[in-house]
Amino acid sequence: MKLPVAFETKMRKLLGEEYAHYIASYNHPKSRGFRINPLKVSMEEWNRISPFETRKRVPWCEQGFYYEAKEKPTKHPYYFAGLYYIQEPSAMAPGAYLPIEEGDRVLDLCAAPGGKSTQVGSRLGQKGVLVSNDISATRAMALLKNIESFGIRNAIVTAETPERLSSKLEGYFDKILIDAPCSGEGMFKKSEEAIKSWEKYGVSHCCNLQREILDYAAHMLRPQGMILYSTCTFSPEENEGMMEAFLTKHPDFKVIPLTPKGGIQKAHPEWGGAREALKDALRLWPHHLEGEGHFVCLLQKKGEKKEYRSYLPLEKRIKDYPDMATFFEKETTISLETPVMEVKGKIYAVPKESPDLSGLRVLRNGLLLGELKNKRFEPSHALVLGYEKDCFKHTIDFKAEDEAVKRYLKGETLLYEAPKGYHVITVDGYPLGWVKAQNDRLKNEYPPSWRMMG
Numbered sequence: 188m189k190l191p192v193a194f195e196t197k198m199r200k201l202l203g204e205e206y207a208h209y210i211a212s213y214n215h216p217k218s219r220g221f222r223i224n225p226l227k228v229s230m231e232e233w234n235r236i237s238p239f240e241t242r243k244r245v246p247w248c249e250q251g252f253y254y255e256a257k258e259k260p261t262k263h264p265y266y267f268a269g270l271y272y273i274q275e276p277s278a279m280a281p282g283a284y285l286p287i288e289e290g291d292r293v294l295d296l297c298a299a300p301g302g303k304s305t306q307v308g309s310r311l312g313q314k315g316v317l318v319s320n321d322i323s324a325t326r327a328m329a330l331l332k333n334i335e336s337f338g339i340r341n342a343i344v345t346a347e348t349p350e351r352l353s354s355k356l357e358g359y360f361d362k363i364l365i366d367a368p369c370s371g372e373g374m375f376k377k378s379e380e381a382i383k384s385w386e387k388y389g390v391s392h393c394c395n396l397q398r399e400i401l402d403y404a405a406h407m408l409r410p411q412g413m414i415l416y417s418t419c420t421f422s423p424e425e426n427e428g429m430m431e432a433f434l435t436k437h438p439d440f441k442v443i444p445l446t447p448k449g450g451i452q453k454a455h456p457e458w459g460g461a462r463e464a465l466k467d468a469l470r471l472w473p474h475h476l477e478g479e480g481h482f483v484c485l486l487q488k489k490g491e492k493k494e495y496r497s498y499l500p501l502e503k504r505i506k507d508y509p510d511m512a513t514f515f516e517k518e519t520t521i522s523l524e525t526p527v528m529e530v531k532g533k534i535y536a537v538p539k540e541s542p543d544l545s546g547l548r549v550l551r552n553g554l555l556l557g558e559l560k561n562k563r564f565e566p567s568h569a570l571v572l573g574y575e576k577d578c579f580k581h582t583i584d585f586k587a588e589d590e591a592v593k594r595y596l597k598g599e600t601l602l603y604e605a606p607k608g609y610h611v612i613t614v615d616g617y618p619l620g621w622v623k624a625q626n627d628r629l630k631n632e633y634p635p636s637w638r639m640m641g
């Protein structure tokens with residue numbers, strides 16, 4: 188791999204004697220990881236059912252595992268059931284180090300494609316609120332799909348600028364994750380694109396973005412709330428230096444020490460002309476652990492906790508829409524008292540204490556239950572992925588090895604005798620999607636954009 192000369196020179200200067208060790212890590216094979224979804228599978232259950240040989244754990248992430256390329260986890264039906272997310276092991280650190288308490292309102296401000304959002308969302312355990320945002324509407328679509336796949340019901344997905352979000356959400360959040368757009372130096376081994384982007388945009392362009400994002404985040408955080416700032420770059424300007432500039436501008440914030448685990452190192456305040464307290468931020472180095480480069484820092488806002496009062500009024504329930512209520516009664520055990528919101532015929536189950544986001548670009552207001560079409564209710568794919576098997580009254584279960592599962596995931600009609608109407612296909616008991624049974628056939632309702640390729 189050809190690294191930019193300016194980058195090598197910079198790293199040699201920063202790392203001194205360690206440089207040889209660091210540069211040698213570019214010859215090591217890439218580390219691959221996946222993170223299991225505690226909303227769908229406990230660790231005990233996973234250890235029983237895991238189809239993969241490798242059982243090696245990622246030391247800094249309770250749900251993280253390494254895997255070998257030959258194991259091809261994206262081809263297994265469990266992937267389609269949302270049992271795990273493929274994630275570079277070091278990228279699991281920010282979501283693991285963010286403290287989460289029951290009922291927290293969390294903002295993931297730069298969230299696409301959803302690595303950290305799926306992690307934090309699954310740690311929330313369907314309680315509280317997760318607002319997952321990305322400035323790019325196209326990237327936010329991929330984020331939405333991953334949130335749906337993970338079955339996170341209490342997530343709101345937006346595609347907004349931090350400025351516009353902050354105009355509506357002053358002091359709303361308990362926790363904010365900023366996985367900042369950065370110069371990506373820690374990802375050079377993972378992608379050639381990262382090198383090209385570094386050469387094109389450089390560090391200072393990213394610093395401007397990060398400063399702005401951090402300022403808007405500070406505005407949206409309640410006193411006593413926390414910001415977890417992370418990058419996948421080595422440059423001190425975007426890490427210790429960025430945190431120093433933020434703390435100078437916002438003296439109502441302090442650094443919360445993080446404990447290094449499994450080869451993670453302390454940060455280097457001296458590199459960024461930063462205060463001593465920033466040694467308690469963390470750096471992940473490819474020559475100290477199995478994973479790429481990352482920086483993680485936890486900040487807390489001082490002051491007294493205030494109550495946020497401007498919630499979205501939730502007046503409707505499933506039972507208020509007769510066609511939908513009939514469907515839910517016939518097909519599910521989900522409560523008809525579930526609070527819902529209708530947007531252009533689409534019905535969402537909305538988390539309690541949702542903020543009022545009117546006027547913003549909202550892709551999803553909670554769990555999409557389905558659509559009202561000419562008085563008929565059509566259930567969504569997200570509904571199947573958002574609940575466990577026992578919540579559906581008509582299910583057809585296949586074993587993961589059964590060829591029918593792959594054929595279903597590829598969109599084929601299956602020959603199968605079942606009572607007429609909707610059924611949920613499950614794999615080893617994990618819901619995958621809808622079918623409609625008729626005349627000894629299961630009409631495939633698996634969405635084309637979710638299908639298994641190849």
Ligand SMILES: C[S@@+](CC[C@H](N)C(=O)[O-])C[C@H]1O[C@@H](n2cnc3c(N)ncnc32)[C@H](O)[C@@H]1O
Nearest residue numbers: 297298299300301302303321322323366367368
């Ligand atoms: C490092 S990536 C995020 C990766 C993501 N957190 C994950 O774990 O999958 C940074 C993201 O920031 C987004 N971004 C860039 N500028 C932004 C801004 N001003 N506000 C919000 N998001 C921004 C990019 O579109 C990109 O998706």
